[in-house]
Amino acid sequence: MKEVIAIVRINMMNQTKQALTDCGVDAFFAHEAQGRGQGFVNPLLLAGAEQGYEEAAALLGEKGKLYPKRVLTAVVDDSMVKCVVETIINTNQTGKPGDGKVFVLPMSDAIRVRTGEAGLKAIS
Known part of the structure; x- marks a missing residue:
C-alpha cells in the first residue's frame, strides 16, 4: 500500500x-x-511594479504570503499508484507555477475501525 x-x-478540486x-x-481526504512554493515572482506583477503601479509593488513586498490550496490524501494498493499520480498530474498541470506537488509514501498497514479488517481489505 502507498499513501x-x-x-x-x-x-x-472538482x-x-x-x-x-x-x-x-x-475514497480519499481533502483538507x-x-x-507557498520556492518564492517565484509573477512576471506580470514584476512588470507592473516596473511600470510604476503601486498595487503591484505592494504585492511584491508580500514575500511570505501564503496561498490557499487543497491537500488530497489517498491510500491505495501499489498497483494503483501510477494511475493515481498520472491522473493528478494530468488534471492539474497548467505549466504555470503553483500547479502543485504529489508525494508518494509507503504505508505499512491500515485497519478499518468498524470491522477490524486490515491491509488491502481495510481500504477497499
Missing part, C-alpha cells in the same frame, strides 16, 4: 475528484491548506 498526497489549486473517481479511487 499519495497531492497539493492542488482550489479551483481544480476536476481532480472526478478524475480520481474515474481512475477507480473513490484546506495554505502554503
